[in-house]
Amino acid sequence: MAATLIDGKTISNTIKQEVKGELETLVPKVGRPPGLAVVLVGGDPASATYVRGKRKTCAALGVTSIAHDLDASTDRETLLDLVRSLNEDDAVDGILVQSPLPAHLDESEVVLLIDPAKDVDGFHPVNVGKLLLGVETFVSCTPAGIRELLVRSGVETRGAHVVIVGRSSIVGKPLAALLMQKADGADATVTVCHSRTRDLAAITRTADILVAAIGRPRFVTAEMVRAGAVVIDVGINRVEDAAAKRGYRLVGDVDFDAVREVASKITPVPGGVGPMTIAMLMRNTLTAYRRRCGV
Amino acid sequence: MAATLIDGKTISNTIKQEVKGELETLVPKVGRPPGLAVVLVGGDPASATYVRGKRKTCAALGVTSIAHDLDASTDRETLLDLVRSLNEDDAVDGILVQSPLPAHLDESEVVLLIDPAKDVDGFHPVNVGKLLLGVETFVSCTPAGIRELLVRSGVETRGAHVVIVGRSSIVGKPLAALLMQKADGADATVTVCHSRTRDLAAITRTADILVAAIGRPRFVTAEMVRAGAVVIDVGINRVEDAAAKRGYRLVGDVDFDAVREVASKITPVPGGVGPMTIAMLMRNTLTAYRRRCGV
Numbered sequence: 395m396a397a398t399l400i401d402g403k404t405i406s407n408t409i410k411q412e413v414k415g416e417l418e419t420l421v422p423k424v425g426r427p428p429g430l431a432v433v434l435v436g437g438d439p440a441s442a443t444y445v446r447g448k449r450k451t452c453a454a455l456g457v458t459s460i461a462h463d464l465d466a467s468t469d470r471e472t473l474l475d476l477v478r479s480l481n482e483d484d485a486v487d488g489i490l491v492q493s494p495l496p497a498h499l500d501e502s503e504v505v506l507l508i509d510p511a512k513d514v515d516g517f518h519p520v521n522v523g524k525l526l527l528g529v530e531t532f533v534s535c536t537p538a539g540i541r542e543l544l545v546r547s548g549v550e551t552r553g554a555h556v557v558i559v560g561r562s563s564i565v566g567k568p569l570a571a572l573l574m575q576k577a578d579g580a581d582a583t584v585t586v587c588h589s590r591t592r593d594l595a596a597i598t599r600t601a602d603i604l605v606a607a608i609g610r611p612r613f614v615t616a617e618m619v620r621a622g623a624v625v626i627d628v629g630i631n632r633v634e635d636a637a638a639k640r641g642y643r644l645v646g647d648v649d650f651d652a653v654r655e656v657a658s659k660i661t662p663v664p665g666g667v668g669p670m671t672i673a674m675l676m677r678n679t680l681t682a683y684r685r686r687c688g689v
Numbered sequence: 690m691a692a693t694l695i696d697g698k699t700i701s702n703t704i705k706q707e708v709k710g711e712l713e714t715l716v717p718k719v720g721r722p723p724g725l726a727v728v729l730v731g732g733d734p735a736s737a738t739y740v741r742g743k744r745k746t747c748a749a750l751g752v753t754s755i756a757h758d759l760d761a762s763t764d765r766e767t768l769l770d771l772v773r774s775l776n777e778d779d780a781v782d783g784i785l786v787q788s789p790l791p792a793h794l795d796e797s798e799v800v801l802l803i804d805p806a807k808d809v810d811g812f813h814p815v816n817v818g819k820l821l822l823g824v825e826t827f828v829s830c831t832p833a834g835i836r837e838l839l840v841r842s843g844v845e846t847r848g849a850h851v852v853i854v855g856r857s858s859i860v861g862k863p864l865a866a867l868l869m870q871k872a873d874g875a876d877a878t879v880t881v882c883h884s885r886t887r888d889l890a891a892i893t894r895t896a897d898i899l900v901a902a903i904g905r906p907r908f909v910t911a912e913m914v915r916a917g918a919v920v921i922d923v924g925i926n927r928v929e930d931a932a933a934k935r936g937y938r939l940v941g942d943v944d945f946d947a948v949r950e951v952a953s954k955i956t957p958v959p960g961g962v963g964p965m966t967i968a969m970l971m972r973n974t975l976t977a978y979r980r981r982c983g984v
Contacts, residue, residue, distance in 0.1 A: 455884055491755075521814075523818030524818075527864060528858065528862075553886065555892070567822070572855065574856055574865075583892065585880040587878050588869070590876045
């Protein structure tokens with residue numbers, strides 16, 4: 395029996411509608427909408443697409459999107475000055491600097507300068523540290539979105555063995571930190587695997603919940619999945635496909651067709667984890683706005 | 690065949706001698722010794738003992754220990770003002786506020802105020818975050834000491850499966866963050882277990898390296914350990930013992946006598962992880978001094 399699909403598109407729409415509804419109540423009280431500053435440096439097409447999506451969602455939910463599109467040759471001081479001015483701008487609740495930056499700019503220096511209270515991406519080390527310590531903070535959007543997918547699909551994380559394949563700083567490591575906490579929607583036994591893991595399949599087969607976040611197309615095969623496991627696919631990989639209009643199509647890190655015959659629930663790619671990221675960004679922006687305005 | 694003992698006392702002495710040797714070269718160049726401010730609030734006897742040990746070690750290695758013993762009734766502003774003044778004092782390289790504080794004081798507020806560049810305990814969230822992100826930082830002393838024990842005992846962590854039982858903010862979680870990084874003395878597959886873990890023994894038996902940090906006497910039994918595993922015991926528990934002079938003795942979280950018959954290497958309690966903590970504090974203080982003085 396094929397696995398049930400975890401529908402990220404529908405769940406993310408639900409969250410966006412919740413945010414919109416809350417804002418309809420809050421904005422008249424505060425007297426201004428939340429402001430999200432989105433900084434884009436250079437013309438990387440993928441980044442431009444992401445940023446367009448974020449700005450469009452802001453508009454749909456009643457969040458003011460403050461666009462800063464800088465030239466690829468922007469120097470360090472100009473960018474740092476912009477971040478400083480956004481930190482001080484009372485109408486800005488959230489600040490997002492789209493990654494990747496051009497090579498001459500140091501991303502971690504920029505992130506460290508963002509006011510942690512406006513760090514809606516959850517990338518500032520002080521917020522990452524609070525996450526690991528189990529202190530209330532901004533959780534970065536992809537890990538937060540994965541937890542939300544699990545909770546809203548009725549997947550019990552408490553006591554479950556979550557195996558995460560991949561240890562990136564934006565998915566694997568913060569997701570592990572999030573799910574090992576003593577908290578609702580967490581409280582899992584967590585294992586982090588990676589390129590150095592020996593006998594990977596033996597470990598992934600012990601997972602109640604298996605998260606694939608390595609960035610290799612169809613890396614997780616059916617033999618690596620225990621019957622009845624929940625499978626979350628974070629990968630978005632382009633593979634050539636002559637039959638597709640653009641000459642490629644998107645596949646995840648999971649061999650979807652085979653694994654869905656083994657798993658109990660599975661996220662598709664696209665339409666699984668992907669759409670959750672913007673929804674969680676909107677929720678983090680709402681949280682920043684609430685805290686800053688005391689509502 | 691009984692396991693080899695991992696001798697924390699000897700290893701910690703070696704590290705302390707290394708620190709002392711480095712300081713003998715550095716201090717004449719800099720013109721002043723490193724300064725470690727140790728703040729003790731109230732008269733908790735265990736804390737007083739720890740603090741005495743730290744100050745004694747400072748004296749032995751050529752580190753100036755700056756003692757601030759405050760009354761248990763010290764108010765919040767007095768303590769915060771002290772931390773602010775230590776942050777600004779150029780002769781202070783490291784600041785340590787001994788835990789636990791009296792109940793009317795908020796530890797996390799105090800830790801957040803410490804200059805991260807002087808946070809030799811590695812407790813500031815920005816340092817914890819950098820640890821998870823894999824950025825050079827102060828690693829808190831117990832996790833750093835455990836890594837050092839493994840490395841100096843010739844235990845290969847790369848590709849090993851490390852199972853940590855316990856998810857405290859001072860041992861389990863930062864140790865997991867440390868050992869999962871792509872780095873020498875790390876690069877392990879890491880699992881974090883805790884009170885909610887189902888079938889704990891099945892998971893601990895998969896460990897190449899098993900770390901017990903739950904705070905329950907003799908919790909880890911021989912049946913939970915795979916033959917040939919390396920066992921690190923972080924627990925220090927008092928158990929009643931009428932035959933002992935003080936009426937109690939110290940035991941770890943591991944059933945030592947039985948587990949040593951199964952493991953390949955094991956840390957004793959006392960004399961294993963315990964002595965490493967002060968040694969790593971001294972090394973962190975040396976690092977802070979080096980960075981601050983540019984030597």
